[in-house]
Amino acid sequence: xxxxxxxxxxxxxxxxxxxxxxxxxxxxxxxxxxxxxxxxxxxxxxxxxxxxxxxxxxxxxxxxxxxxxxxxxxxxxxxxxxxxxxxxxxxxxxxxxxxxxxxxxxxxxxxxxxxxxxxxxxxxxxxxxxx
Numbered sequence: 676x677x678x679x680x681x682x683x684x685x686x687x688x689x690x691x692x693x694x695x696x697x698x699x700x701x702x703x704x705x706x707x708x709x710x711x712x713x714x715x716x717x718x719x720x721x722x723x724x725x726x727x728x729x730x731x732x733x734x735x736x737x738x739x740x741x742x743x744x745x746x747x748x749x750x751x752x753x754x755x756x757x758x759x760x761x762x763x764x765x766x767x768x769x770x771x772x773x774x775x776x777x778x779x780x781x782x783x784x785x786x787x788x789x790x791x792x793x794x795x796x797x798x799x800x801x802x803x804x805x806x
Contacts, residue, residue: 730752
């Protein structure tokens, strides 16, 4: 993923140009269904999975190299206790609920999560690139 939200773009600019400090947040990954890119750019949390034991999970990244940072540990979501729908997008967020979108993007292969399924992001399979 290479899309930063409007919120993050403004925070990075303000921090870099000395206008305001930006405190490093704990980051979480959220799962979204449907075409969510325009809404995530603006920070609107339309189409985030709800119910069925869904909760955002913490995610960590290794040190960036060449303008890219990659997740450094596998993230496994709690087993769905109801159908979650087809996961088409993910977002890196700064809170376990509500909060702000930092980065977002479409998944390579959309995945339908049904009752009893588990969604997983393997170590090294999620990269964020600044271009």
